[in-house]
Amino acid sequence: MSGPAARVSPLAPKRFPDLPAIAGVEAGIGRAGLYKHERPDLLLMRFAAGARAAGVFTTNAVGSAPTDWCKQALSAGRGSVRGILVNAGCANSFTGPAGDAACKRALEAAAAQIGVGGAREMLAASTGVIGVVLDADKIEGALAGIELGPVRWPEAASAIMTTDTFAKGAGATCEIDGVKVSLAGIAKGSGMIAPNMATMLAFVFTDAALSTPVLKSLLRAETEASFNSITVDGDRSTNDCVLLFATGQAKIPPIADAKDARLDSFRAALGQVLRDLAIQIVRDGEGATKLVAVNVDGAASDASAKAIARTICESPLVKTAIAGGDANWGRIVMAIGRADQPIRREMISVRFGDLFAARDGMIATEYDEGAMSAYMKRDELEISVTVGGGSGRARMYTCDLTKRYVEINGDYRS
Amino acid sequence: MSGPAARVSPLAPKRFPDLPAIAGVEAGIGRAGLYKHERPDLLLMRFAAGARAAGVFTTNAVGSAPTDWCKQALSAGRGSVRGILVNAGCANSFTGPAGDAACKRALEAAAAQIGVGGAREMLAASTGVIGVVLDADKIEGALAGIELGPVRWPEAASAIMTTDTFAKGAGATCEIDGVKVSLAGIAKGSGMIAPNMATMLAFVFTDAALSTPVLKSLLRAETEASFNSITVDGDRSTNDCVLLFATGQAKIPPIADAKDARLDSFRAALGQVLRDLAIQIVRDGEGATKLVAVNVDGAASDASAKAIARTICESPLVKTAIAGGDANWGRIVMAIGRADQPIRREMISVRFGDLFAARDGMIATEYDEGAMSAYMKRDELEISVTVGGGSGRARMYTCDLTKRYVEINGDYRS
Numbered sequence: 001m002s003g004p005a006a007r008v009s010p011l012a013p014k015r016f017p018d019l020p021a022i023a024g025v026e027a028g029i030g031r032a033g034l035y036k037h038e039r040p041d042l043l044l045m046r047f048a049a050g051a052r053a054a055g056v057f058t059t060n061a062v063g064s065a066p067t068d069w070c071k072q073a074l075s076a077g078r079g080s081v082r083g084i085l086v087n088a089g090c091a092n093s094f095t096g097p098a099g100d101a102a103c104k105r106a107l108e109a110a111a112a113q114i115g116v117g118g119a120r121e122m123l124a125a126s127t128g129v130i131g132v133v134l135d136a137d138k139i140e141g142a143l144a145g146i147e148l149g150p151v152r153w154p155e156a157a158s159a160i161m162t163t164d165t166f167a168k169g170a171g172a173t174c175e176i177d178g179v180k181v182s183l184a185g186i187a188k189g190s191g192m193i194a195p196n197m198a199t200m201l202a203f204v205f206t207d208a209a210l211s212t213p214v215l216k217s218l219l220r221a222e223t224e225a226s227f228n229s230i231t232v233d234g235d236r237s238t239n240d241c242v243l244l245f246a247t248g249q250a251k252i253p254p255i256a257d258a259k260d261a262r263l264d265s266f267r268a269a270l271g272q273v274l275r276d277l278a279i280q281i282v283r284d285g286e287g288a289t290k291l292v293a294v295n296v297d298g299a300a301s302d303a304s305a306k307a308i309a310r311t312i313c314e315s316p317l318v319k320t321a322i323a324g325g326d327a328n329w330g331r332i333v334m335a336i337g338r339a340d341q342p343i344r345r346e347m348i349s350v351r352f353g354d355l356f357a358a359r360d361g362m363i364a365t366e367y368d369e370g371a372m373s374a375y376m377k378r379d380e381l382e383i384s385v386t387v388g389g390g391s392g393r394a395r396m397y398t399c400d401l402t403k404r405y406v407e408i409n410g411d412y413r414s
Numbered sequence: 415m416s417g418p419a420a421r422v423s424p425l426a427p428k429r430f431p432d433l434p435a436i437a438g439v440e441a442g443i444g445r446a447g448l449y450k451h452e453r454p455d456l457l458l459m460r461f462a463a464g465a466r467a468a469g470v471f472t473t474n475a476v477g478s479a480p481t482d483w484c485k486q487a488l489s490a491g492r493g494s495v496r497g498i499l500v501n502a503g504c505a506n507s508f509t510g511p512a513g514d515a516a517c518k519r520a521l522e523a524a525a526a527q528i529g530v531g532g533a534r535e536m537l538a539a540s541t542g543v544i545g546v547v548l549d550a551d552k553i554e555g556a557l558a559g560i561e562l563g564p565v566r567w568p569e570a571a572s573a574i575m576t577t578d579t580f581a582k583g584a585g586a587t588c589e590i591d592g593v594k595v596s597l598a599g600i601a602k603g604s605g606m607i608a609p610n611m612a613t614m615l616a617f618v619f620t621d622a623a624l625s626t627p628v629l630k631s632l633l634r635a636e637t638e639a640s641f642n643s644i645t646v647d648g649d650r651s652t653n654d655c656v657l658l659f660a661t662g663q664a665k666i667p668p669i670a671d672a673k674d675a676r677l678d679s680f681r682a683a684l685g686q687v688l689r690d691l692a693i694q695i696v697r698d699g700e701g702a703t704k705l706v707a708v709n710v711d712g713a714a715s716d717a718s719a720k721a722i723a724r725t726i727c728e729s730p731l732v733k734t735a736i737a738g739g740d741a742n743w744g745r746i747v748m749a750i751g752r753a754d755q756p757i758r759r760e761m762i763s764v765r766f767g768d769l770f771a772a773r774d775g776m777i778a779t780e781y782d783e784g785a786m787s788a789y790m791k792r793d794e795l796e797i798s799v800t801v802g803g804g805s806g807r808a809r810m811y812t813c814d815l816t817k818r819y820v821e822i823n824g825d826y827r828s
Contacts, residue, residue, distance in 0.1 A: 062751030062759055094747045096760065096776040130744030131777050233730040238748055316647040316730070316815075317823055324824025330544030331649070333508045337476030338650035345476055346510065362510040363545050401730075402824075403817040409731055410738030410816075 011283035011291050011379060011399070012166040019153045019171035020182035022205040024048030024247025027151040029159040032142035034089025034128065034135065040159040042139070043086040044146050046114040051247045053081040053123065054215035056223050058240035064093030065103040065134070066124040067241055073123060079212025081245065082116035084123040085139075086160050086201065088188070092126040092134040093238040102134040109140045114148060125201050127162055127188060127239055157186040160201060163408065164190045164284050170276035172269035176252045177262045181208040185273045189281040190232070202227065202242040202277050208266060209248035210255065217258030218267055219244045226274035229306070230397045231313045232285035233405070242274070282397045287404030290322055291397065295384040299392030304341045306394035308387055311339035319401035322381065327372040329357035336387055344388035351384040352376065425697035425705050425793060425813070426580040433567045433585035434596035436619040438462030438661025441565040443573040446556035448503025448542065448549065454573040456553070457500040458560050460528040465661045467495040467537065468629035470637045472654035478507030479517040479548070480538040481655055487537060493626025495659065496530035498537040499553075500574050500615065502602070506540040506548040507652040516548040523554045528562060539615050541576055541602065541653055571600040574615060577822065578604045578698050584690035586683035590666045591676045595622040599687045603695040604646070616641065616656040616691050622680060623662035624669065631672030632681055633658045640688035643720070644811045645727045646699035647819070656688070696811045701818030704736055705811065709798040713806030718755045720808035722801055725753035733815035736795065741786040743771035750801055758802035765798040766790065 030042035055074055057067045074081075085107060092099045103126075107119035116122070126134060157167035171184040185204035210218075219242065227242055255262060283291055294312050299305035312318055315335040321328035329350045336343060346361035353375050356364035375381070444456035469488055471481045488495070499521060506513045517540075521533035530536070540548060571581035585598040599618035624632075633656065641656055669676060697705055708726050713719035726732055729749040735742035743764045750757060760775035767789050770778035789795070 059754070060748065060751035061754070061757050062747055062762070091744075094744065094759070094762070094772070094775065094777075096774075098776070130747055131772065235729050235731045235745070235748060235752065238751055315649050316819070317649045320820050320823035323820060326824065330505075330508065333476055333544055334474065334649060334652055337474035337652055340473070340475070343475050345508070348476070348508070358508070358545065360510075361508065362512070363508075401820060403820045405730070406734050406737060406815060406817045406820060409734035410740065 008165045009284045010289055013280065013283070016154045016157070016167055017169055017171060019169050019184040020173055021150065022182055022184050022247060023207045023249035024051060025151055025205050025245070026148040027156050028146040028148045029155055030142040030146040032087060032138040034087060034138065040155070041088045042142050042146070043156050043159040044083070044110055044114065044143065044148070046083045046116070046148055047081060047245060048247050048249060049082070051081055051245055052079045052210065052212045052215055053243055053245045054079060054212060054219045055241055055243045056219055058237055060238045062094055062238045064091055064126065064239045065095055065099035066092055066126045067239060068100065069103050070123045070241065073120060077120060079215065081123055082121040083110060083114050084125065084203070084243070085110040086125040087134070087139065088160050088162050089128040090126055090132050090134050091128045091130045091239045093130045095131065095133045098133045102136040105136040106134060106139040109143050113143045113146065123243065125241055127160065127201055130238060153184060153186060160186070160188045162188065162190065163286060164188050166284060168277055168280040168284070170273045170280070172273050174265040174269040176208060176266050179250055179252045181206060181250045181252065181266060183269055183273050185277050187277040187281060190284045190286050201240070204244045204270070204273055206246050207248070207250040208246050209250065209252050210246045214255060214258045215244055215246055218263070218270055222267065222271040222274050225271065226278040229395060230278045230282050231310060232282060232399055279397055282399050285399035286408045287402040288399030289402055290379050290381055290400040292322060292381045292383060292399060294396050294398065295382065296387060297393040298347060298386040298388045298390055300342045300388070300390045301392040302394055305392040306396065307341050308336055308339040309394045309396040311335045312383070312385070313396050313398035316401055319398070323400035323402045325373065325376040327352050327357060327376050332383065332385060333358065336385060342388065347386060347388050349386040353382050422579045423698045424703055427694065427697070430568045430571070430581055431583055431585060433583050433598040434587055435564065436596055436598050436661060437621045437663035438465060439565055439619050439659070440562040441570050442560040442562045443569055444556040444560040446501060446552040448501060448552065454569070455502045456556050456560070457570050457573040458497070458524055458528065458557065458562070460497045460530070460562055461495060461659060462661050462663060463496070465495055465659055466493045466624065466626045466629055467657055467659045468493060468626060468633045469655055469657045470633055472651055474650050474652045476508055476652045478505055478540065478653045479509055479513035480506055480540045481653060482514065483517050484537045484655060487534060491534060493629065494535070495537055496535040497524060497528050498539065498657070499524040500539045501548070501553065502574050502576050503542040504540055504546050504548050505542045505544045505653045507544045509545065509547045512547045516550045519550040520548060520553040523557050527557045527560065537657060539655055541574065541615055544652060567598060567600060574600070574602045576602065576604065577700060578602050580698060582691055582694040582698070584687045584694070586687050588679040588683035590622060590680050593664055593666045595620060595664045595666065595680060597683055597687050599691050601691040601695060604698045604700050615654070617659070618684070618687055619659045619661070621661050621664040623664065623666050624660045628669060628672045629658055629660055632677070632684055636681065636685040636688050639685065640692040643809060644692045644696050645724060646696060646813055693811055696813050699813035700822045701816040702813030703816055704793050704795055704814040706736060706795045706797060706813060708810050708812065709796065710801060711807040712761060712800040712802045712804055714756045714802070714804045715806040716808055719806040720810065721755050722750055722753040723808045723810040725749045726797070726799070727810050727812035730815055733812070737814035737816045739787070739790040741766050741771060741790050746797065746799060747772065750799060756802065761800060761802050763800045767796050
């Protein structure tokens with residue numbers, strides 16, 4: 001999954017952001033040699049005693065050894081966690097009992113290296129080729145050389161990349177009940193992206209002291225409008241996960257209810273970090289040249305709106321038209337119709353930015369091909385559709401489908 | 415939808431087949447000028463008095479004026495029909511009341527031209543750009559110059575093409591209760607193909623004397639394993655329809671029940687013609703270089719097997735790997751997992767032809783990259799997966815996803 005010589009996506013942010021330090025989090029990177037060429041492929045992190053974690057995981061029914069491990073460990077340990085080991089270059093998915101054993105062995109070695117109680121206090125995440133058992137020997141060898149220290153976020157984000165063309169990070173600070181709290185997150189992902197917790201991994205860290213149920217509730221809610229609202233190619237990975245870690249070093253008063261108003265600022269900051277990371281993944285969508293936001297309103301429900309938005313975002317004909325700079329609204333109408341959702345044909349409208357292409361079930365009277373063509377030259381597009389008279393709405397992000405996507409995915413085993 | 419200079423698909427049959435004449439069917443072709451360049455774009459047909467028809471139509475909720483018309487006319491006339499007018503170059507979909515009126519006006523002119531009672535005895539089918547009202551003036555002008563005669567199948571099949579690179583036809587003969595019966599069918603379709611009755615149209619003609627309910631029942635059943643079992647890009651058109659016409663000129667004894675054993679030979683012949691036409695559409699899939707059959711067994715039900723087969727067939731990562739000649743079975747496993755169907759991971763196997771890539775939830779011990787690579791060079795591939803211990807099975811057809819697909823669909827308004 002290292003891929004052909006990576007050209008940085010034209011949609012990449014200008015630089016990696018400055019992320020806050022998170023008290024209670026240390027990291028080190030290593031090279032296990034899971035790629036043929038030399039590159040860092042291991043990230044090892046240690047959390048201070050008392051840290052808590054929550055995760056959301058792929059709904060792909062095949063899954064993987066590391067996602068199985070995390071689900072079990074988080075459940076058994078009630079969210080208590082002391083470390084995580086992340087590798088690129090091997091997904092350790094569809095590897096049967098041998099994959100499970102390799103995962104456990106690597107975590108035992110990692111726990112020993114960072115001096116915590118054992119594999120049960122560790123989480124694991126893997127990304128890369130499906131069907132290859134993780135090489136625990138290589139991991140063990142590389143772990144011995146890793147020294148932990150303050151997290152260097154760009155290096156940490158780079159160590160977990162596969163076909164990514166840039167390292168992804170986002171951070172925020174906020175207050176909980178008057179106490180300053182920091183958040184820092186990293187993510188990877190470029191292809192096989194249609195998370196429904198993708199080959200996307202994201203890790204967000206905070207120094208807030210929050211209980212596991214609160215972390216879990218906040219993460220689930222905020223994942224819906226971020227990672228679960230992006231799609232590059234509709235292919236949902238076996239290994240996707242988003243993990244939220246709270247070290248508790250910022251001492252805040254106990255908050256037992258995720259709906260507590262004192263969490264409003266934190267919830268907003270978490271949502272912002274997750275959305276920022278998710279959109280960076282779309283910006284690094286394989287072969288992408290345009291970032292597209294699709295808004296649906298007038299649907300029967302928010303879930304129905306999302307199903308329509310997803311159908312538009314995943315339509316090869318819509319995506320190739322966008323790649324060609326063609327405001328092909330007829331294909332958007334087709335996609336609305338094939339979503340198998342309740343719609344009212346005579347109420348359908350389609351807008352590109354503020355320009356109406358269709359209105360009330362027909363081509364818009366003010367339709368202007370020239371203005372539309374000019375709009376389509378932008379590298380960030382907003383497509384908004386009304387599909388009926390309901391109150392359901394959704395917003396999803398995708399990218400265009402270019403020849404480069406075919407090249408990246410047809411030219412080598414990833 | 416005329417597209418860039420069409421190169422004939424490398425998967426095209428060597429020649430148009432010889433189709434039997436169907437007593438009671440006449441045809442003529444015309445040029446209404448719905449394309450910028452000169453080409454035939456109208457097909458007008460007349461059926462002998464007493465002809466019956468049944469149809470299956472797109473489940474795209476947007477639909478189109480012609481599919482709305484046909485559903486209503488077949489219902490009101492109990493399947494009695496005297497003619498059909500088919501145009502390429504304009505789908506007359508998402509055109510509101512103006513589109514409905516234009517459809518009716520064109521059919522009135524067509525009925526007058528062939529000397530039948532009126533628009534109510536006519537069916538309509540349109541394919542081409544979505545959102546443009548059919549130009550009834552142009553149609554009327556062209557109709558006046560059309561003379562009916564014996565059907566020249568290759569010309570009829572060519573007149574209904576859009577981005578198709580070859581004309582599609584299939585025929586068969588069989589016996590019903592000792593009486594010889596003939597079938598001839600034509601179809602068009604290349605992109606926006608994921609029929610679930612696509613921009614596909616198919617018309618099949620027989621001289622058998624069969625009642626409307628029998629025709630309807632046979633057509634619905636046989637569409638499931640043919641047109642509803644192909645996908646090029648997962649995009650289901652607003653205008654798809656398959657129409658079956660029976661002129662009744664071959665005198666057979668009355669058969670009231672579609673399950674009557676005397677229909678076995680006809681059902682098999684109809685199924686064969688529909689499958690042949692459907693596979694020709696996949697062979698003409700936009701940019702296709704490989705024809706792929708996907709077999710799923712061990713599923714919870716046939717419907718579940720089909721959902722899994724469809725997910726594999728529509729996965730961009732699977733399709734681009736095939737384009738690249740890469741036996742990327744890990745992506746097939748991913749697609750099985752993301753189909754949201756009941757599966758048993760430890761029972762999953764994946765075969766390319768007779769070569770096992772995965773078996774019992776892991777890479778197959780006999781996996782041979784060399785043999786696999788050699789197999790993948792073929793232009794017709796069989797991928798077979800077992801997903802569990804159930805008895806559900808399905809077979810679907812698709813093609814690869816190449817740079818040419820992106821080029822065809824990104825370079826112009828179709």
